[in-house]
Amino acid sequence: MDNELILVIDFGGQYNQLIARRVREHNIYCEVISYKTPVEEIKGRNPKGIIFTGGPNSVYLDSSPRMSREILEIGVPVLGICYGAQFLTYALDGEIGSAEDNSLSEFGRTECEVNTSHPLFEGINEKTVVWMSHNDYIKKAPEGFAAIASTAKCPFAALVNDEKKLYGVQFHPEVNHTQQGFEILGNFLYNICHCKGDWTMANYAKTAIAQIREKVGSGKVLLALSGGVDSSVACALLSKAVGDQLTCVFVDHGFMRKNEGDEVEAAFKDWNVNFVRVDASDRFIGKLEGVSDPETKRKTIGEEFIRVFEEEAKKIGKVDYLVQGTIYPDVIESGLGDAAVIKSHHNVGGLPDCVDFKEIIEPLRLLFKDEVRKLGTELGLADYLVWRQPFPGPGLAIRIIGEITREKLKILQDADCIFREEIAKAGLDRSINQYFAVLTNMRSVGVMGDDRTYDYTLALRGVTTTDFMTADFARIPYEVLEAASVRIVNEVKNINRIVYDVTSKPPATIEWE
Numbered sequence: 001m002d003n004e005l006i007l008v009i010d011f012g013g014q015y016n017q018l019i020a021r022r023v024r025e026h027n028i029y030c031e032v033i034s035y036k037t038p039v040e041e042i043k044g045r046n047p048k049g050i051i052f053t054g055g056p057n058s059v060y061l062d063s064s065p066r067m068s069r070e071i072l073e074i075g076v077p078v079l080g081i082c083y084g085a086q087f088l089t090y091a092l093d094g095e096i097g098s099a100e101d102n103s104l105s106e107f108g109r110t111e112c113e114v115n116t117s118h119p120l121f122e123g124i125n126e127k128t129v130v131w132m133s134h135n136d137y138i139k140k141a142p143e144g145f146a147a148i149a150s151t152a153k154c155p156f157a158a159l160v161n162d163e164k165k166l167y168g169v170q171f172h173p174e175v176n177h178t179q180q181g182f183e184i185l186g187n188f189l190y191n192i193c194h195c196k197g198d199w200t201m202a203n204y205a206k207t208a209i210a211q212i213r214e215k216v217g218s219g220k221v222l223l224a225l226s227g228g229v230d231s232s233v234a235c236a237l238l239s240k241a242v243g244d245q246l247t248c249v250f251v252d253h254g255f256m257r258k259n260e261g262d263e264v265e266a267a268f269k270d271w272n273v274n275f276v277r278v279d280a281s282d283r284f285i286g287k288l289e290g291v292s293d294p295e296t297k298r299k300t301i302g303e304e305f306i307r308v309f310e311e312e313a314k315k316i317g318k319v320d321y322l323v324q325g326t327i328y329p330d331v332i333e334s335g336l337g338d339a340a341v342i343k344s345h346h347n348v349g350g351l352p353d354c355v356d357f358k359e360i361i362e363p364l365r366l367l368f369k370d371e372v373r374k375l376g377t378e379l380g381l382a383d384y385l386v387w388r389q390p391f392p393g394p395g396l397a398i399r400i401i402g403e404i405t406r407e408k409l410k411i412l413q414d415a416d417c418i419f420r421e422e423i424a425k426a427g428l429d430r431s432i433n434q435y436f437a438v439l440t441n442m443r444s445v446g447v448m449g450d451d452r453t454y455d456y457t458l459a460l461r462g463v464t465t466t467d468f469m470t471a472d473f474a475r476i477p478y479e480v481l482e483a484a485s486v487r488i489v490n491e492v493k494n495i496n497r498i499v500y501d502v503t504s505k506p507p508a509t510i511e512w513e
């Protein structure tokens with residue numbers, strides 16, 4: 001790919017992905033790389049600009065990440081953010097005030113005065129609100145630097161050396177709480193790095209299709225299609241690139257949402273691909289008989305999935321390429337340290353061991369989720385596939401608490417469908433990032449007509465989130481909850497009570513199992 005490149009150098013800040021996304025939103029391609037990357041390698045990539053992320057508290061700690069100051073001497077514009085700005089100061093012999101005297105630390109929204117005649121602040125209000133989150137502070141700028149923004153406590157809210165093209169901001173322009181942060185980043189990219197903005201999904205599609213064609217030649221390609229956004233977009237892209245050399249295997253484990261299997265099949269009917277739908281629901285339900293432990297459910301489904309896929313792949317014969325729907329956040333996250341396993345995730349992508357193939361193709365590896373959606377639209381995928389909310393690999397099996405039976409599955413499919421219909425009717429389907437129903441294993445007493453009932457309690461869950469690693473419960477209006485509740489209790493047998501989950505993540509998780 002010959003796009004203009006911005007490199008985001010990760011100093012361990014929690015917003016590294018967010019910075020990269022903001023740059024991409026400005027139509028400029030960027031990658032997040034480790035601060036351990038050799039300067040020569042960075043130079044070799046010929047970036048138009050470099051951004052240092054935030055990071056741990058103090059540049060003076062031995063454990064703090066540092067780079068050779070050569071990175072500041074290669075003539076490429078550098079913007080240091082928070083820790084990044086402090087590191088830049090430190091590396092050039094300026095002075096950082098210690099966290100111990102934390103009367104000068106700033107957290108949260110802070111009014112900032114900026115010098116609007118500087119290109120970094122072109123079009124920005126003279127007084128603007130920025131998001132601060134620092135203990136240490138820049139006490140003395142390195143030689144040749146000047147302050148171009150300040151707050152009541154922080155004389156160097158932004159500092160520059162125009163001659164050397166080095167810039168630092170103590171605040172976080174990437175977060176929404178910084179009122180004009182997007183514009184400030186844009187100024188760095190366009191006014192200072194002189195980018196043109198050549199990263200669009202239309203361009204990406206064209207280049208990716210050409211590259212895939214060249215790689216695959218006349219080879220055979222296999223893709224595990226789940227019906228989720230990523231595998232659907234990957235399928236659309238591969239189909240445009242190699243047409244009927246592609247076989248998509250859609251393993252229907254029976255835990256899909258109501259009508260979902262048929263919808264996925266219908267969506268790809270007119271695409272020029274070999275589409276194989278495997279109805280394996282009996283196998284899966286059989287395997288899960290008597291299983292109520294969440295982790296056992298997940299592992300059993302994951303293993304069985306691989307077995308079914310393997311059998312289908314054998315029928316197709318030797319394939320040359322296997323497609324995986326890996327997206328950029330997975331790439332960034334897998335490069336970071338080991339996190340505790342909270343749940344064993346099952347992804348249809350994780351299949352390489354079981355199929356005989358030459359190479360893996362990951363056509364979405366460079367893209368963020370919002371870019372994957374844009375690409376899907378660009379390729380002509382139906383809106384309901386492009387805007388589908390995330391759905392876990394094990395499907396409704398992990399939304400039925402306790403043992404799974406066909407009856408419970410039907411109850412949940414019907415109830416979940418009504419809830420989704422009501423959310424869509426209220427126009428909330430794009431603003432709530434994930435919403436679904438969970439069939440609890442609890443029954444309680446109710447009254448219907450003149451009769452006593454003793455039926456299941458259904459839980460509704462809705463969350464707002466950007467990264468799905470943390471989430472808040474969605475403030476769904478009472479009227480919408482009421483409409484869903486009334487319909488579910490009336491239309492779905494065996495449910496007589498509905499509750500709404502009002503926990504955020506953490507401490508809860510989004511799914512219940």
Ligand code: XMP
Pocket residue numbers: 342343344345346347390391392393394434468469505508509510511512
């Ligand atoms: P949790 O429940 O861990 O979920 O807060 C975070 C997000 O991940 C989705 N999820 C999965 N996605 N395979 C997937 O592809 C899985 O096994 C899986 N389990 C959870 C979940 O729906 C939420 O969006």
